[in-house]
Amino acid sequence: MRKYLPVVVSLIFVGIAAYVVVNKKSEHKQIKESSIQEKRTNIIGRFSKQKSCATSPRFLKEKKIPQPVIIDLSQKHYKGIALHYGKGFKQTLHLKQWEQFEHFSTYAVDKKGNMYLVPTPFISIIPTTFNLQKNLYKLDSNTGKVSIFMHFYDVYPSASNPYGLTAITYDCDDDTLWIATIDESDYTSQKGVVYHIDPKTKEILQKVEGFDVLSMTLLKSDKGKFLLVGSARDNGLYAYPILNNILEDKVIKLLELPNANEHIRKIKIIANNQLELQSIPFSYTLIAQTAKQDRLIYNVTWNPNLRKWLSTTL
Amino acid sequence: MTKEIKLSIGIVTIATFVMLVYWFMPIENEIDFRENRASAKEEKVILPQYEKSDYQNIPSVKAYLSELKGLIKEGKSILPLPSKELDSNAQKVQDLLLENTEFLKDTKQGETLLHNDMMRILPAIISSMDAKTQKVCQKSNCYQAEKYNFVTNVTTRAIVDVKNMKVLTIEQYPNMQPDISLRLTRIAQDIALYAPEVKKELGFTPRKKDITMANVRGSMKESPCENTTHLCVAPTFTDHKKEQALWAVVDLTELRFAAAKWAGLGKTTTPACISERSLQNRHIMKNYCQKDTVLEKDDWKITYRLTGSDGLEIRDVTFRGKKVLKSAKIVDWHVSYKQKGAQNLDTTTQTYIEGREVEYIRGENDTFMFGYNDAMGCPMFSTSVVLPFNGPQVKELYTSNGFMLTQDFRNPKWPMACNYRYENRFEFYDDGSFRVIGVNKGRGCGDNALYRPVMRIDMDIDKKERFWNMKDGSWQAKIEEFKEKVPNIKPYAYKISSSQSENKGYYIESNYGQFHDNSRGDNARIFVTKFAKNEGDQDFLTLGSCCEVEEEGVERYIDENVSIEAEDLVVWYVPHIYNDTKEGHEYCWADTFIGDDGNARIKVWPCTVGPRFIPIKGEE
Numbered sequence: 001m002r003k004y005l006p007v008v009v010s011l012i013f014v015g016i017a018a019y020v021v022v023n024k025k026s027e028h029k030q031i032k033e034s035s036i037q038e039k040r041t042n043i044i045g046r047f048s049k050q051k052s053c054a055t056s057p058r059f060l061k062e063k064k065i066p067q068p069v070i071i072d073l074s075q076k077h078y079k080g081i082a083l084h085y086g087k088g089f090k091q092t093l094h095l096k097q098w099e100q101f102e103h104f105s106t107y108a109v110d111k112k113g114n115m116y117l118v119p120t121p122f123i124s125i126i127p128t129t130f131n132l133q134k135n136l137y138k139l140d141s142n143t144g145k146v147s148i149f150m151h152f153y154d155v156y157p158s159a160s161n162p163y164g165l166t167a168i169t170y171d172c173d174d175d176t177l178w179i180a181t182i183d184e185s186d187y188t189s190q191k192g193v194v195y196h197i198d199p200k201t202k203e204i205l206q207k208v209e210g211f212d213v214l215s216m217t218l219l220k221s222d223k224g225k226f227l228l229v230g231s232a233r234d235n236g237l238y239a240y241p242i243l244n245n246i247l248e249d250k251v252i253k254l255l256e257l258p259n260a261n262e263h264i265r266k267i268k269i270i271a272n273n274q275l276e277l278q279s280i281p282f283s284y285t286l287i288a289q290t291a292k293q294d295r296l297i298y299n300v301t302w303n304p305n306l307r308k309w310l311s312t313t314l
Numbered sequence: 315m316t317k318e319i320k321l322s323i324g325i326v327t328i329a330t331f332v333m334l335v336y337w338f339m340p341i342e343n344e345i346d347f348r349e350n351r352a353s354a355k356e357e358k359v360i361l362p363q364y365e366k367s368d369y370q371n372i373p374s375v376k377a378y379l380s381e382l383k384g385l386i387k388e389g390k391s392i393l394p395l396p397s398k399e400l401d402s403n404a405q406k407v408q409d410l411l412l413e414n415t416e417f418l419k420d421t422k423q424g425e426t427l428l429h430n431d432m433m434r435i436l437p438a439i440i441s442s443m444d445a446k447t448q449k450v451c452q453k454s455n456c457y458q459a460e461k462y463n464f465v466t467n468v469t470t471r472a473i474v475d476v477k478n479m480k481v482l483t484i485e486q487y488p489n490m491q492p493d494i495s496l497r498l499t500r501i502a503q504d505i506a507l508y509a510p511e512v513k514k515e516l517g518f519t520p521r522k523k524d525i526t527m528a529n530v531r532g533s534m535k536e537s538p539c540e541n542t543t544h545l546c547v548a549p550t551f552t553d554h555k556k557e558q559a560l561w562a563v564v565d566l567t568e569l570r571f572a573a574a575k576w577a578g579l580g581k582t583t584t585p586a587c588i589s590e591r592s593l594q595n596r597h598i599m600k601n602y603c604q605k606d607t608v609l610e611k612d613d614w615k616i617t618y619r620l621t622g623s624d625g626l627e628i629r630d631v632t633f634r635g636k637k638v639l640k641s642a643k644i645v646d647w648h649v650s651y652k653q654k655g656a657q658n659l660d661t662t663t664q665t666y667i668e669g670r671e672v673e674y675i676r677g678e679n680d681t682f683m684f685g686y687n688d689a690m691g692c693p694m695f696s697t698s699v700v701l702p703f704n705g706p707q708v709k710e711l712y713t714s715n716g717f718m719l720t721q722d723f724r725n726p727k728w729p730m731a732c733n734y735r736y737e738n739r740f741e742f743y744d745d746g747s748f749r750v751i752g753v754n755k756g757r758g759c760g761d762n763a764l765y766r767p768v769m770r771i772d773m774d775i776d777k778k779e780r781f782w783n784m785k786d787g788s789w790q791a792k793i794e795e796f797k798e799k800v801p802n803i804k805p806y807a808y809k810i811s812s813s814q815s816e817n818k819g820y821y822i823e824s825n826y827g828q829f830h831d832n833s834r835g836d837n838a839r840i841f842v843t844k845f846a847k848n849e850g851d852q853d854f855l856t857l858g859s860c861c862e863v864e865e866e867g868v869e870r871y872i873d874e875n876v877s878i879e880a881e882d883l884v885v886w887y888v889p890h891i892y893n894d895t896k897e898g899h900e901y902c903w904a905d906t907f908i909g910d911d912g913n914a915r916i917k918v919w920p921c922t923v924g925p926r927f928i929p930i931k932g933e934e
Contacts, residue, residue, distance in 0.1 A: 009322065010321075010325045014329035159623065159855060187599055283797065284695040286699040
C-alpha cells in the first residue's frame with residue numbers, strides 16, 4: 001500500500017489546489033462584478049442645471065410676439081406646431097404652413113433660434129404618414145417657415161412600426177445635433193440608431209446602433225459628459241458616456257420607473273442632481289394622447305452620498 | 315523513479331495546467347446591457363379568465379364591501395383603520411383627522427360620498443416633512459397618516475403633532491398610491507389565493523404561508539395595474555427549487571385578480587417590471603399577433619389571429635370538415651357626428667377634438683358631419699389606436715347552442731369622453747350557422763354619433779361562387795359587382811352559393827333586432843366584389859372617409875362591368891348604428907357613476923350588429 005502513497009498525496013494536493021483556485025477566482029469575479037455595479041450606479045456623478053444656449057426664433061421679433069413663448073406640439077388643437085404667448089399664454093400663433101408636414105413630437109432649438117422638429121405618426125395613418133417620418137424638419141429662425149432639413153434614406157417606417165425619427169437634442173458645445181430613430185426595430189429585436197449630425201454640413205458624424213431611444217438630453221457632471229436617453233422599449237433611463245465628442249457604444253442603465261408600461265418621453269434637468277422625467281405608455285402603436293396632462297411626471301434626485309436615485313414625488 | 319511516483323508527477327502536472335487555464339479564462343461579466351436583456355429568461359404571462367364578480371364572494375372581500383356600504387349609508391366615506399392596527403397615539407391621530415375638514419375635503423363629489431381608506435398611521439418619517447415641520451417635530455411627537463381616494467386616485471398625507479393634537483400639514487398627491495393597510499394586504503392575499511388562474515399555474519392550492527408580499531411600489535410609488543389610476547399590489551409565490559416566482563397582480567380598486575407572470579428570482583425581476591398592461595401586451599403579441607391559433611370546438615375548426623389594424627381575424631374556418639370561410643374581420647370603425655350649423659362652419663384650419671383630428675363633411679339642412687377612423691389591432695408594433703385587452707376569449711353562448719370567439723378593444727381611458735370600446739365577436743352555432751358581430755360600447759364624444767363597422771367576409775363555399783338576391787319572391791343571381799342598401803326582406807334578402815349548385819351555400823340573415831341582444835338592427839349597406847389579393851386580404855391601413863355617410867370606403871373596389879358570376883367572391887357588410895344618450899334609451903353608450911359602496915362603477919349600453927350566415931339545407 002505504501003507504494004501508492006505518492007499518488008494519494010498528489011490527488012489530495014490537486015484537490016486542495018483546485019478548491020483554492022475555484023474559490024479565489026469566484027471571489028475575484030464578485031469583486032469585479034461589484035466594482036462594475038458601483039461604476040454603473042455611480043457613473044453620472046454630481047450634475048447641475050446648465051444654461052441653455054438656445055435663442056428665440058428671430059421671426060417672432062418681427063411679428064412682435066413677446067417672450068416667453070410656449071411651444072405646443074401636443075396636436076390637441078393645432079396640427080404641426082403652435083406658439084402660445086401673452087398673458088396666461090392665451091394668444092396663439094399658428095400658421096397654415098406649419099401643418100404641411102403633419103404632426104411633430106419633439107424639438108431642439110439652436111443658438112440662432114432655428115427649431116429642429118421631429119415628426120410623429122398620430123391616431124390615423126394617411127398615405128404620406130410613413131414618408132414624413134423619414135425627415136428632420138427645420139423651422140427657420142428668420143423666415144418662420146417649416147421645411148425638410150434632412151432626409152434619412154435608411155429610415156423605413158411601416159405598418160408594423162410606424163415610427164421613424166423619435167428624439168433630438170442640440171449640443172451647445174459644438175453646435176451639433178443628436179437624433180434617434182427606431183424604425184428598424186420589431187417585437188423581438190431593438191435596432192434603434194443614434195445619429196450625431198453636423199447641421200452646417202448635414203454630415204453624419206457618428207452612428208451608434210442597437211438601442212431604441214424615445215427621448216434624449218445632454219448632461220454634464222463632475223464625471224464627464226453624457227447623453228441621457230429614455231428607452232422606447234422599457235421604463236428605463238439610460239446614459240451613453242461621451243468622450244471627446246464620441247458616443248461610447250455602451251449604454252448604461254441608471255434607473256427604471258415603477259410602472260413597466262411607462263416610457264420616458266421627456267428628460268429635463270431641473271436643479272442640482274435633479275431630473276424631471278415625463279412618461280407615456282408607449283408600445284410602437286399610434287398615440288392619441290399627447291398633451292402634458294396625459295403624461296406622468298417623476299422628479300428624481302441623484303444622492304451622491306447614498307449613490308442612489310431617490311424619488312422626490314411622494 | 316517508481317511507476318507510482320511518475321504517475322503522481324503526471325497528475326500534478328496535468329492538474330496544474332488545467333488550473334492555470336481555468337484561472338486565466340476571462341470572467342464573463344463585462345456585460346453589454348443589450349446582450350443581457352436579450353438573453354433574459356422568457357417570462358410566462360397569465361391573464362384573468364374569470365369575472366370580477368367571482369371575487370366578491372371571498373369572505374374578506376364580502377365583509378369589506380359590506381362595511382363600505384354601511385359606512386356610506388351612515389354618511390361617512392373614510393374607512394378607518396381598526397384599533398389593532400394602531401397604537402394609542404395613532405388612534406388619537408385617526409380620531410382627530412376623521413373630523414378635520416381639510417383632510418376630508420376630497421371625500422365628496424357634490425353630495426356623493428367617495429370611497430376612501432385610511433391606509434396607515436405611524437410615527438412621522440423625516441423625509442415626509444418639510445423643514446418647518448421637521449423643526450416642530452424635533453421638539454414634539456409627530457405622526458403621519460395616509461389615506462387613499464379610490465375614485466380620484468389621490469393620496470392625502472397629514473402630519474400631526476400628537477403632543478399638542480395639532481394637524482401640521484396636509485398634502486395631496488394626485489395619481490399616487492400609498493402603502494396599503496394590513497386589512498387590504500390580507501384581502502390582496504385572499505384574492506391571489508382564490509384566483510383559479512394562480513392555482514392552475516402553481517399546480518396546487520396555495521396557502522398564506524406560500525405568499526411573500528412584496529413592497530410592490532418600491533421607492534417611487536406607482537401602480538402595476540393596466541390602469542395606473544388603480545391601486546394594485548403583487549403577492550408573490552416563490553419556488554426556490556426552480557428559482558422562479560409567480561407574481562400575481564391584484565387590483566384593489568376593482569377587487570380582482572388582474573394578471574400574473576412567472577419570472578426568475580434574479581435582480582431584474584423587481585416588482586417594477588410588473589404592469590398588467592405590459593404583461594397583457596407581451597402575452598397578446600406572443601400568442602396572437604406573431605402566430606395563428608387553431609381552435610377546434612364542437613364541429614368547428616377555426617384559425618384566428620390579431621392583425622395590425624383590422625382587429626381579430628378568423629381564417630380557414632371549417633364545419634364538420636367542410637370549408638366555410640377563408641377570412642372574416644372588421645377592418646375599420648368609421649365614427650362620425652352630426653351637427654347643425656354647416657353654414658358657419660370654418661374648415662380652413664384643421665380641427666381637433668380630444669386630440670383627434672376631425673374631418674368635416676357638409677350635409678343637407680344646414681348640417682355637417684365630423685369624425686375620424688379608428689383602427690383596432692395588435693397592442694405593439696402596429697398602426698392600431700384602440701388596443702386589445704386580455705387576448706381573444708372563447709365563451710359559451712347563453713343560448714347553449716354554440717360558442718363565441720371574442721376580442722375586446724379599448725382606448726385605455728374608456729369610458730372617458732372621446733374614448734372608445736369595441737368588441738369583435740364571431741358566434742358559431744351547432745347547426746353550422748355563424749354570425750359576424752361588431753359591438754360598440756361607447757362612449758365617444760357625445761350624442762348624434764354614427765358608427766359604421768366595415769366587415770369583410772370572404773366565404774369558402776367553392777372555388778367559384780354565385781351571389782343571389784331575393785326579388786319578387788324568387789332568387790336572382792347578381793351579375794356584376796354591386797353596392798346596395800340591405801332591403802327589409804325577411805327572413806333572407808341574400809344568399810351565396812357554389813357556382814355548381816344553388817343549394818350549396820349560405821343564406822345571409824340581416825340583423826333587424828331578432829337576435830335577442832337589444833340590437834336596433836343593422837340598417838346596413840352590402841357590397842359584393844370579386845376577390846383580389848390587394849383588396850383587403852392583408853391588413854388595411856385605412857379604408858375611406860369617416861364622414862361621407864353615403865360612402866363606406868369599399869366603393870373603390872366596385873368596378874363597372876366586373877362579373878361576379880362564378881367567381882371567388884368577397885362580401886362587405888357595413889351596418890349603420892346611431893347612438894342614443896337619452897336617459898332610459900341609451901344605446902352605444904357608457905357612463906360612470908358612484909355605487910352604493912362609494913366606488914366608481916361603469917354602466918354600458920352596448921349596440922350589437924352583424925349578419926348571420928345560415929347553411930342552405932338541400933344538397934349535403
